[in-house]
Amino acid sequence: xxxxxxxxxxxxxxxxxxxxxxxxxxxxxxxxxxxxxxxxxxxxxxxxxxxxxxxxxxxxxxxxxxxxxxxxxxxxxxxxxxxxxxxxxxxxxxxxxxxxxxxxxxxxxxxxxxxxxxxxxxxxxxxxxxxxxxxxxxxxxxxxxxxxxxxxxxxxxxxxxxxxxxxxxxxxxxxxxxxxxxxxxxxxxxxxxxxxxxxxxxxxxxxxxxxxxxxxxxxxxxxxxxxxxxxxxxxxxxxxxxxxxxxxxxxxxxxxxxxxxxxxxxxxxxxxxxxxxxxxxxxxxxxxxxxxxxxxxxxxxxxxxxxxxxxxxxxxxxxxxxxxxxxxxxxxxxxxxxxxxxxxxxxxxxxxxxxxxxxxxxxxxxxxxxxxxx
Amino acid sequence: xxxxxxxxxxxxxxxxxxxxxxxxxxxxxxxxxxxxxxxxxxxxxxxxxxxxxxxxxxxxxxxxxxxxxxxxxxxxxxxxxxxxxxxxxxxxxxxxxxxxxxxxxxxxxxxxxxxxxxxxxxxxxxxxxxxxxxxxxxxxxxxxxxxxxxxxxxxxxxxxxxxxxxxxxxxxxxxxxxxxxxxxxxxxxxxxxxxxxxxxxxxxxxxxxxxxxxxxxxxxxxxxxxxxxxxxxxxxxxxxxxxxxxxxxxxxxxxxxxxxxxxxxxxxxxxxxxxxxxxxxxxxxxxxxxxxxxxxxxxxxxxxxxxxxxxxxxxxxxxxxxxxxxxxxxxxxxxxxxxxxxxxxxxxxxxxxxxxxxxxxxxxxxxxxxxxxxxxxxxxxxxxxxxxxxxxxxxxxxxxxxxxx
Numbered sequence: 050x051x052x053x054x055x056x057x058x059x060x061x062x063x064x065x066x067x068x069x070x071x072x073x074x075x076x077x078x079x080x081x082x083x084x085x086x087x088x089x090x091x092x093x094x095x096x097x098x099x100x101x102x103x104x105x106x107x108x109x110x111x112x113x114x115x116x117x118x119x120x121x122x123x124x125x126x127x128x129x130x131x132x133x134x135x136x137x138x139x140x141x142x143x144x145x146x147x148x149x150x151x152x153x154x155x156x157x158x159x160x161x162x163x164x165x166x167x168x169x170x171x172x173x174x175x176x177x178x179x180x181x182x183x184x185x186x187x188x189x190x191x192x193x194x195x196x197x198x199x200x201x202x203x204x205x206x207x208x209x210x211x212x213x214x215x216x217x218x219x220x221x222x223x224x225x226x227x228x229x230x231x232x233x234x235x236x237x238x239x240x241x242x243x244x245x246x247x248x249x250x251x252x253x254x255x256x257x258x259x260x261x262x263x264x265x266x267x268x269x270x271x272x273x274x275x276x277x278x279x280x281x282x283x284x285x286x287x288x289x290x291x292x293x294x295x296x297x298x299x300x301x302x303x304x305x306x307x308x309x310x311x312x313x314x315x316x317x318x319x320x321x322x323x324x325x326x327x328x329x330x331x332x333x334x335x336x337x338x339x340x341x342x343x344x345x346x347x348x349x350x351x352x353x354x355x356x357x358x359x360x361x362x363x364x365x366x367x368x369x370x371x372x373x374x375x376x377x378x379x380x381x382x383x384x385x386x387x388x389x390x391x392x393x394x395x396x397x398x399x400x401x402x403x404x405x406x407x408x409x410x411x412x413x414x415x416x417x418x419x420x421x422x423x
Numbered sequence: 424x425x426x427x428x429x430x431x432x433x434x435x436x437x438x439x440x441x442x443x444x445x446x447x448x449x450x451x452x453x454x455x456x457x458x459x460x461x462x463x464x465x466x467x468x469x470x471x472x473x474x475x476x477x478x479x480x481x482x483x484x485x486x487x488x489x490x491x492x493x494x495x496x497x498x499x500x501x502x503x504x505x506x507x508x509x510x511x512x513x514x515x516x517x518x519x520x521x522x523x524x525x526x527x528x529x530x531x532x533x534x535x536x537x538x539x540x541x542x543x544x545x546x547x548x549x550x551x552x553x554x555x556x557x558x559x560x561x562x563x564x565x566x567x568x569x570x571x572x573x574x575x576x577x578x579x580x581x582x583x584x585x586x587x588x589x590x591x592x593x594x595x596x597x598x599x600x601x602x603x604x605x606x607x608x609x610x611x612x613x614x615x616x617x618x619x620x621x622x623x624x625x626x627x628x629x630x631x632x633x634x635x636x637x638x639x640x641x642x643x644x645x646x647x648x649x650x651x652x653x654x655x656x657x658x659x660x661x662x663x664x665x666x667x668x669x670x671x672x673x674x675x676x677x678x679x680x681x682x683x684x685x686x687x688x689x690x691x692x693x694x695x696x697x698x699x700x701x702x703x704x705x706x707x708x709x710x711x712x713x714x715x716x717x718x719x720x721x722x723x724x725x726x727x728x729x730x731x732x733x734x735x736x737x738x739x740x741x742x743x744x745x746x747x748x749x750x751x752x753x754x755x756x757x758x759x760x761x762x763x764x765x766x767x768x769x770x771x772x773x774x775x776x777x778x779x780x781x782x783x784x785x786x787x788x789x790x791x792x793x794x795x796x797x798x799x800x801x802x803x804x805x806x807x808x809x810x811x812x813x814x815x816x817x818x819x820x821x822x823x824x825x826x827x828x
Contacts, residue, residue, distance in 0.1 A: 050432065050495045051425045052724050058424075118424045303826055323822035330821060331745050338720035339713075345426045365713045417709035420685065420699060 052341075054122065062122050064099060069130035075391045081133055082247030086211055088133035097166030102140055106148055111161035117282065121289035121344035128293025131391070131398055133248055135171070135208030137290070139163060142283045143170035143216045146227065150267035150275040155229070159214075171212035171232075173203040173253055174276065181407040183276055188255060190219035190226055190269075197221075197265070199228060199236075199258040207405070209251035210241040216266065217255065223270030228260050235259075246398040274352065280406055281359040285343035287402045288359075288366040292340045294402075295333040295373045298395045302326065302377045305384070322380060329373045336369035357419050364412035367403040374399040426720070428495070436499050443507040446472050450779065452508030456683075458796025459779045460631075461510060463546070463588040469510045470543030479541040480517055487525055487533065488541045494726040498674070505675030506682075513585065516540040516547035520593045522666045523610065523659050527651040536591075536612070548586035550594035550613070550637060551660070553579060558816050560595070561605045561657060565639060567596035569646070569653075574598075574611060576619075576642040582810070583635045586622050589615050592637065595660055598653050610656035612648040619643075627806075629799035630774065664812055665743050672722045672750035677715050680757045684708060687764045687793060698764060711756045718749045741824035744817035751807035751814060762801040769798045 054062065073092065081089050096102050101123050106112025113119075120141060127136055144163050147155060162168035179185040188201025199219050209215065215230045215237070230237065236258035239251040267275055306317030306326060316322055343362035349355045374396040378385035381392050403409060428436070451465050473479045481497050483489020492500065505511075512518075521540050524532055539545040556563040565578025576596060586592065592613050599607030613620070619642040624632045651659055688699040688708060699705050725742045762769045768790050775781055776795030783792065808814045822828040 050428055050723065050727075052727050054424060303828075306828060317822075317826075317828040320819070320822075323826075323828050324815070324818040326826060326828065327818040327821040330825065331748060334721055334742075334745055335714075335717040335749065338717045338724065341424065342426065342716065342720055345424065361713055361716055364709075365717055413706060413709055413713075414702075416713065417702070417706045420705055420709060420712075 054118075058119060058122055061099070061101070061119070062126060065101075065123065065126035066129070068095065068099070069126060069132070073130040073132060075131075075394075078131055078133065078247075078394075082243070087243060087247065087249040088135065088211070092132070093134050093166050093169075096134065096136070097164065100164075101136070102166055103164030105140065105144060106156075106160045106164060110148075110156045111164040117285055117344045117347045118341075120282075120286050121340060124286045124289035125293035125296075125340075128290035128398075129297040131247075131294070131394055135169060135211060135248070137283055137286050138172060138208030138212070139168075139170045141286045142172045142279050145282045146172070146216055146266065146275055146279045149278060150227065150272065152266075154263070155266065159229075168214065169208065169212050170214050170216060171206050171209040172279070173206045173209065173215045173217045173230075175204050175206075177202060177204045177252075179204075181411045183280060184225070184273055186218050186220045186225050188217070188219040190221040190228065192221065193259065196259060196261040197228060199230065199255045199260065201255050203253045203255070205244075205250050206253055207244070207248065207250045209239060209253060210249040215253070218272065218276065219255075221270055225272045225276065226269045227266040227272040227275070228264045229266060230255075230258060230260055230264065244401060246401045247394065248401075277356065278352070281356055282347050284359050284363045284406050284412075285340070285347040287405065288336070288340040288343050288362045291366050291370045291399055291402050292333065292337050294395050294399050295329075295336060295370060298373055298377045298392065298399075299326075299329050299333055301392060301395075302329065302380050305381055309382075316380075325376050325380060329376050332369040332372050336366045339365045353419075357416060360407075360412040360415035360419075363407060364409050364416055367409045367412070370399040370403055371409075428499075432495055432499060435496055436503060439500055439503040440507075442476060442478075443503060443509065446476065447507055447509050448472075451510060454508075454779045455510055456508040456679075457779070457792060458777075458800060459781075460777045463585075466510050466513055467543050467546070470512065473512070474542045479543070480521070482518065483521065483525070483537075483541070487521075487537050494723065498723060498726070501675040502678060503675075505679045508679075511676065513546075515549050515584070515589075515593075516545065518666050519549060519663050520547050520591075520612070523593070523650060523663050526662060527610075527659050531647070532612075532650065545590045546585075546588050548583055548589035548592050548615075548637075550580040550583060550592045552582040554581055557582075558813055560660070561608065563595055563597060563608065565594065565596050567598050567609060567611055567644070569598070570643075572646050573643045574646060574649070576611070576613065576639045576644055578639055580637045580639070581625070581635075583622075583637050584633060586615070586635045586637055587624065587632070591615060593650075595656055598656075605657040607654055608656040608660065609653050610650040610659045611644055612650065613639075613642065613644050614648075617642050617644065627803060629803040630772070631799070631803065633803075665740070672718060672746035673754060674715070674719050674722050674750070677750070677753050677757060678719075680754070680761070681708075681712060681715060683793070684711075684757055684761050684764065687761060687797075690791065690793075691764050691766065693766075704760075704764070707760055711753060711760065714749065714753050714756070718746070718753060721749070722746055741820050744812075744820045744824075747811060748808075748814045748817050751811075754807050755801075755804050758797070758801040758804045761797045765794050765797055768794045772798075 100113055103112045104115035104119050108114050147159055176187055191198045212232050215232050217228045217230045218225050236256045238254040241251040244250050307315050309316050339362040343359050346355055346358035377392055378396050384390050385392050454461055478490055480489040481492050481500050485491040524536055553563050567574040567576045592615055594611045594613055595608050596611050597607055598609040619640040621638040623636045625634045627633055689697050691698040693701050
């Protein structure tokens, strides 16, 4: 048992911390959120230079052989900076799917491109009306000649507007399959929009979309376990991102308590506020413990152990995030509800994390149901 | 970063398990697991068994007769002991006064007191709170006046746990009324057999005698029983409270109680189905388990950070307050759910049923053996967020010591 980061991990953390402080200041981030892309392409290039786009891939495919703890560290720092780049979609989720389920040819073609920052991906899986269920897919894949034809609709596909390719789930009669689809292929229609936290997503229609045999990722009809793993991986990453945000939010809130004066004293002198701040710190430390658990266990070969730990972590971290986010706004008073301060933006991102890839109830239910088996 | 136990740690766990299987008396573990009334000798006997094994003081350095184990080993030991139903090693000697004697006592005091703590000879109790000094501990009034080579001590201590069995009490006493109130406090060790000491029971809300008032009337205490310097006692007191708080996390015991809660929820039925199949109740269990999972890791993070690379321990910092708050809240949630799981049978108060060997009552066959203690525990455990510095005081500590507010 060891709670320390390696020298290499600490160096990476330091690099990212400096990047966020120097090149990703809040004002700049606000501009980016309003720009056409909704994020910074130069920053994405810098991420490639840092190696974080190559992190979870095997060195044979231009990767760095990183593990989920490395991803945790990156996500925590991206959280602190409220980074808008679709790291979780491209690298963690789709990169993870290709790494785990892709053919050698697919990995050779795609992973080095992701690592180099030349390829962005989005995971088109959830559908309208399915909420967070991973095994409900109505989109169809029909075998046509040596290839396939896709039809259906996908809901709130994160990072889709900037994606070069989509990883699309579809049912082929036997089960769920995954396909790699060019985002600009004929029959693919995106209704793109910003999300509440300044990122980008789209609802997507697939109408008679033809893909070749090489587009199939893994075995036809047998993609569900890979999807479950990838979503666990994404949730572990979001837990770490949330912890980064909570830490940053606690810092700015503490600073505000020390500087904002009312009744002639800093408001941090009032016990009602002190105790709330203490609650936020406790919640964040506990969330950090659970995010660590998720990162360590998500690499586990035991699928039940993996998903139980991630469900536990997501159910817990989202509750901590809700407390910290809401109380940070409250402690900032009127300043907590204005657009010009980072507090509201941290709060909004925390809230959206809590609604992405399963909310508190969904994950608590997943965890709770494991008690029946035990 | 690795949350898995190493092969060496697994071997160590097996060693602890083997020892517990061989040496933990069944009559004691049945009491602990069944929530039955404990007697003085249950604690003393277990301490002596541990001492024979060389494991009497797992958190102490080897030089004082401890094991010198690192944080992870101590955690494993704690978890296995709790799971097997070993009695809690009472903290007053081992975890409270001993670290103070090691850090601030002189060699003569260390040689005199420490061996008798680890081998179970002396039972220690705590003399901190007074009727007028609870959370505001530094306002304490019990006087110790120097007369030649003795202090003459007069006053009253309260919320004294299990002092009815104690051989010794460590007390915070007022030796000066000059300057800040913290600056006039001294740390004194007092033999409970000294004339002038009276112990009076305080019966708690569960009907049990666990705490006392202790009265001191011109009690003569030799000056060699003073720890460190006169009027520096507040420093030692705070040091002690930091140590108390880490133990209070109680992760091992809470894991055992969670397991028990799940067992009860499988045995109790609702609508002909096991209670655990009731989603509303099961989610409550799940929620406590999440809290406990997080606390287990937070606890390990905190205690690991208190060990230097060579395994030497540093004094617990204010982070221990986080453990105390979360640990006590979890203990309370568990006792509350255990009680709730009983349904109607949470109501009966059958005093005899708390005794080991209660044969049961044929007319109350549905009143399971595990039921007797649960409501009482719930009531009793309201103490956990109050003692050891109330959780509100812990939040003050976090605000001031960690956050600088």
